[in-house]
Amino acid sequence: MIQDPQHYVTGVLNRDSLMLAKTITLIESTLPAHQELARTIVDRLLPHTGRSIRVGITGVPGAGKSTFIERFGTMLTAQGHRVAVLAIDPSSSRSGGSILGDKTRMEKLAIDPNAFIRPSPSGGTLGGVGRRTRETLLVCEAAGYDVVIIETMGVGQSETTVASMVDFFLVLMIAGAGDELQGMKKGVLEVADAVVINKADGDNLVRAESAQKEYQSALNMLMPASPNWRPPVLTCSAREGKGIDAIWKTILDHRDKLTESGDLAEKRKAQDLDWMNFLLDDGLRQWFYASPHVRETLPRLRRDVEEKKTSPAAAADSLLAFLQTRNGK
Numbered sequence: 335m336i337q338d339p340q341h342y343v344t345g346v347l348n349r350d351s352l353m354l355a356k357t358i359t360l361i362e363s364t365l366p367a368h369q370e371l372a373r374t375i376v377d378r379l380l381p382h383t384g385r386s387i388r389v390g391i392t393g394v395p396g397a398g399k400s401t402f403i404e405r406f407g408t409m410l411t412a413q414g415h416r417v418a419v420l421a422i423d424p425s426s427s428r429s430g431g432s433i434l435g436d437k438t439r440m441e442k443l444a445i446d447p448n449a450f451i452r453p454s455p456s457g458g459t460l461g462g463v464g465r466r467t468r469e470t471l472l473v474c475e476a477a478g479y480d481v482v483i484i485e486t487m488g489v490g491q492s493e494t495t496v497a498s499m500v501d502f503f504l505v506l507m508i509a510g511a512g513d514e515l516q517g518m519k520k521g522v523l524e525v526a527d528a529v530v531i532n533k534a535d536g537d538n539l540v541r542a543e544s545a546q547k548e549y550q551s552a553l554n555m556l557m558p559a560s561p562n563w564r565p566p567v568l569t570c571s572a573r574e575g576k577g578i579d580a581i582w583k584t585i586l587d588h589r590d591k592l593t594e595s596g597d598l599a600e601k602r603k604a605q606d607l608d609w610m611n612f613l614l615d616d617g618l619r620q621w622f623y624a625s626p627h628v629r630e631t632l633p634r635l636r637r638d639v640e641e642k643k644t645s646p647a648a649a650a651d652s653l654l655a656f657l658q659t660r661n662g663k
Contacts, residue, residue: 337371339371339375342356342357342360342371342375343375343378343379345357346473346476346477347379347476347477349478351477354473354477355452358452358470358473361375361376361466361469361470372466372469376472379473379476382475383472383476384475384602385475385480386474386475386482387481387501387585387586387589388482388484388500388501389481389482389483389484389501389502389504389585390483390484390486390496390497390500390502390503390504391403391485391486391503391504391506392486392496392503392504392506393505393507393532394506394507394508397506397507397532397533398506398532398533398572401573402506402530402532402570402572402578403485404440404443404572405572405573405578406483406572406582407440407443407446407449407483408443408446409578409579409582410582411443411446411448411449415448415480415481416448416450416478416480417448417449417450417479417481417482417483418449418451418474418477418479418481418482418483419440419449419451419483420452420467420470420474420482420483420484420485421452421453421485422467422485422496450477450479467496467499468499468609471484471499484500493505493525494522497525497526498605498608499609501598501601501602502527502528502588502589503526503527504526504528505522505523505526505530506530506532507530507531507532507545508532508533508545509533509534509542509544509545523552523553524557526553527559527563527588528567528581528584528585529549529565529566529567530581531545531546531549532569532570533571533573534569534570534571534576534577535571535573535574542569546568550566553565560592560597562592562595563591563592563597568584622657627657631653632653635649635652636649
């Protein structure tokens with residue numbers, strides 16, 4: 335492996351897709367040497383980032399996310415945009431394996447010269463979002479992709495986690511699948527910038543229009559994230575290509591209004607600070623469990639807690655007190 339960070343920086347800025355993929359592999363690596371190299375690369379690329387439209391997409395199972403993203407992405411590339419799709423895949427909690435099938439799910443977009451699809455295993459991280467997704471987003475921006483889409487697997491806290499790193503968060507739903515409102519967490523609706531009812535075609539068209547009214551009523555009862563934007567509910571048919579252009583116009587309208595008001599710049603500043611805080615928490619956690627004293631003492635404390643010889647609080651306090659005393663010295 336080449337250790338010169340400038341080699342990767344130059345390749346990314348020259349829009350070399352192979353070098354982009356290698357750089358992302360470095361970012362996702364857990365090896366300390368790779369992490370250090372990746373940090374240097376990302377730092378050097380930072381001046382070339384921030385100019386894309388960042389879109390997060392989630393949806394209920396069966397909502398047709400892959401079909402929607404492929405139709406949406408190919409529409410954008412036909413208009414001259416360069417589109418990167420970062421698809422977060424579920425990883426096995428036992429083996430750590432990942433189902434990386436996104437390129438087969440988006441066959442047309444995968445061979446588009448103006449598109450880049452990167453399946454990324456979640457690795458069991460909070461919310462199912464790859465720990466390095468934010469850095470990967472920045473590298474894609476530096477490589478000239480002006481629209482970056484982050485697709486979540488739609489479970490747990492992945493929706494709100496992705497919403498904290500994008501400009502526009504889209505929730506994809508379908509009608510005629512039971513009580514949709516009961517299946518949609520309130521927290522997801524609170525971070526949605528738009529709700530889209532997919533598969534609004536054929537016999538399902540009337541049900542989709544009915545669901546549209548239900549969702550709009552639900553959204554109207556929530557406090558919008560920005561006083562300058564009230565999330566709309568739209569319908570589309572990704573299979574037939576209907577309504578996709580209206581969704582893009584909505585995203586552009588959202589960007590224009592938030593840019594003009596200054597909300598977008600403030601939102602990105604807040605996201606950067608949130609990410610720094612996350613990395614601090616994550617780093618402290620790694621530092622804590624890497625301590626020789628913790629590695630030596632923790633198994634015994636766990637046995638004591640299991641055998642009721644000590645309380646969970648007392649066990650935790652004894653470890654924290656030791657580290658506080660050592661740090662105080």
